[in-house]
Amino acid sequence: MRVILTADASGAALAGSMGLVVVVVDVIDFSTSMEAALDEGAAAVFGAAPDAARPPVEVNPYLIGATAGKEALRLGTGVVVLTEPRAGGADDRRAGASWALSGIRSAGAEVEAVIPNLGAEIPRLADMKGKVLVGATGSGGVAFDAAVCAGSPAALTGTVARTLKKSGFAAAREAAGRAAARARLLGTGIAVVAASGNSLEDVLAAEYIYKEILCQVR
Numbered sequence: 008m009r010v011i012l013t014a015d016a017s018g019a020a021l022a023g024s025m026g027l028v029v030v031v032v033d034v035i036d037f038s039t040s041m042e043a044a045l046d047e048g049a050a051a052v053f054g055a056a057p058d059a060a061r062p063p064v065e066v067n068p069y070l071i072g073a074t075a076g077k078e079a080l081r082l083g084t085g086v087v088v089l090t091e092p093r094a095g096g097a098d099d100r101r102a103g104a105s106w107a108l109s110g111i112r113s114a115g116a117e118v119e120a121v122i123p124n125l126g127a128e129i130p131r132l133a134d135m136k137g138k139v140l141v142g143a144t145g146s147g148g149v150a151f152d153a154a155v156c157a158g159s160p161a162a163l164t165g166t167v168a169r170t171l172k173k174s175g176f177a178a179a180r181e182a183a184g185r186a187a188a189r190a191r192l193l194g195t196g197i198a199v200v201a202a203s204g205n206s207l208e209d210v211l212a213a214e215y216i217y218k219e220i221l222c223q224v225r
Contacts (some may be wrong), residue, residue: 008187008191010217010221011198013200014210014213015200016149017062019150019157020064020153020156023155025196028190028195029151030164030165031147031164032147032202032209033144033147033206034166034209036124036144037147037151038165038166039168041140042165044135044140046171046173050078051082051140052139052142053141053151054141054147054149054150054164055107055141055143055152056152056153057103057107057148065157068107068152070156071107071141072109072113073111075114076115077116078139079138079139087135087140088100088104088108088118089140089142090142091144095123100122107141119138124142127171146203149202163189165212165216166178167212183222187224199213199214199220
């Protein structure tokens, strides 16, 4: 199985165009938020670019929102959106993620909450169990969005940060396991993407998860 390590939205888009399963690593805070949501029983997680994002590759937050909304309808559940600014008001968060929110509503799904992207603490802000999560964030959400737009058959998330329910070591192992299982199912390889090549925590965490995946697939 091919396993590669790359960075940024451009790396995610390239990996997506190669038909690889993409694991987005944005430790502070997108992928840690998603790990915390999965701990609480979230049914599915997605990443979307916020309205202000201008990456050098294609993104389509409206499409991501619509896809998430359709999945929520299929599951008979609602959608929780997490976005930025972390310290701003709800109106500011909704304004910054309007394309993703419009996509969700276009599918006929209910947006149950719009919460700040706070990482491990997000289960304290909204009920996650059985819900679909959409993270419209500036690094991780953009990389996830870019991977999907470029053709990745599956975009996932991973972190090395601890959550309310497990250690960072366990989080990394679980992320690696999810990626390996999905790649085997799809008959393809894996790309681990540091959401920002300028963030040392993302680069180091992506390398750690990359090595963990190698241990699980070889």
